[in-house]
């Protein structure tokens with residue numbers, strides 16, 4: 245079987261390699277170009293579709309990866325068909341499938357449409373297609389199977405027991421959350437001996453070399469518990485993951501470090517967080533997510549502040565607040581003390597989602613946009629902002645010189661200053677009216693400001 249697959253994929257690769265000079269389109273043959281007829285024809289099959297726009301840069305970057313996905317799915321004999329659709333040409337179909345940005349990757353299975361939100365790499369996309377197209381709940385009939393799954397997946401959920409209302413809920417939750425994680429079911433005798441169950445049926449999550457049992461009274465709704473528990477306790481956090489963590493409502497404690505910096509201070513903070521995550525798991529795992537983040541760019545945008553790294557920051561993903569220590573964390577006990585103080589309210593929170601913070605966010609985003617335009621293309625920046633500002637200045641000059649009652653302007657100036665803050669900010673907010681750069685919709689995922697706002701949607 246294996247050799248057949250390899251031989252077939254080798255043949256296909258060779259086919260591509262030989263024709264690549266003649267016609268690149270042949271390799272794209274593994275991805276079907278979809279049109280109106282797709283709506284009628286798709287029902288009997290499972291489809292993995294890239295909805296793209298011809299002008300979108302992220303779509304162009306995805307295209308070669310998508311062709312590889314098509315090729316590999318064909319080679320491994322996957323029942324999932326791979327296609328792409330120009331969502332601008334067939335916009336009514338695209339909007340029926342709920343396409344709002346480009347590119348949007350969806351797996352369509354009967355009446356269900358699953359969005360892919362992970363990193364756009366071949367392996368991740370293929371793994372997603374396998375997971376979502378396969379059985380919702382995968383049975384684990386033997387101990388060997390269980391061990392195999394334990395080796396393969398860092399986090400997975402298992403239902404143990406027979407038919408029950410809990411199983412119904414488990415199936416419901418799985419049909420929604422299969423996009424993120426794996427769901428299994430097993431008879432009691434299959435689970436490892438170290439698992440102690442007080443009652444049956446039960447839903448368990450296996451992760452971090454241990455397991456946690458769902459408790460309906462303490463953990464609330466099963467879906468939201470699964471959503472909170474689908475991450476490992478300690479993670480390498482990036483902007484994308486932070487956005488995902490917004491769903492959990494947990495506090496996220498991260499060491500912000502420079503991975504390339506070899507000074508002990510950086511590794512020390514990382515190991516302190518790791519130690520707390522591991523040794524205080526039972527204490528904090530319900531409320532906290534731990535990890536480290538490489539570099540402070542992302543976190544600076546999020547906090548609208550310049551953090552000196554290395555440092556430790558705790559983010560409240562439900563209300564956009566954050567907590568900082570005014571000194572360096574000394575050791576694990578010190579970190580635990582910090583966390584305890586946050587929980588009992590003795591550390592003052594910063595940030596938040598008040599009107600003032602939102603205003604600050606708007607100004608901050610405007611400033612970063614302008615800075616980035618000037619950095620990438622100073623001429624363009626001068627043109628975009630210089631021209632309208634010039635026009636505005638001339639107009640103001642005109643109004644000012646035409647206005648005989650200078651006191652009016654004086655008064656107005658004073659009101660806005662005390663209301664909003666400083667004159668500088670007012671100027672920035674005028675500049676903010678300018679068009680934003682870049683070619684069209686970028687996935688919200690990459691916008692740091694959405695990370696902590698997601699809960700509010």
Ligand SMILES: *[C@@H]1O[C@H](CO)[C@@H](O)[C@H](O)[C@H]1NC(C)=O
Pocket residue numbers: 505506507509510553554
């Ligand atoms: C490494 O981090 C330390 C602070 O712990 C800092 O003083 C030093 O300049 C950094 N080195 C480099 C190469 O960035």
Ligand SMILES: *[C@@H]1O[C@H](CO)[C@@H](O)[C@H](O)[C@H]1NC(C)=O
Pocket residue numbers: 495560561562563586587593
């Ligand atoms: C985090 O935010 C939520 C929602 O506002 C709030 O209820 C909770 O108390 C906050 N947690 C901490 C530790 O401040």
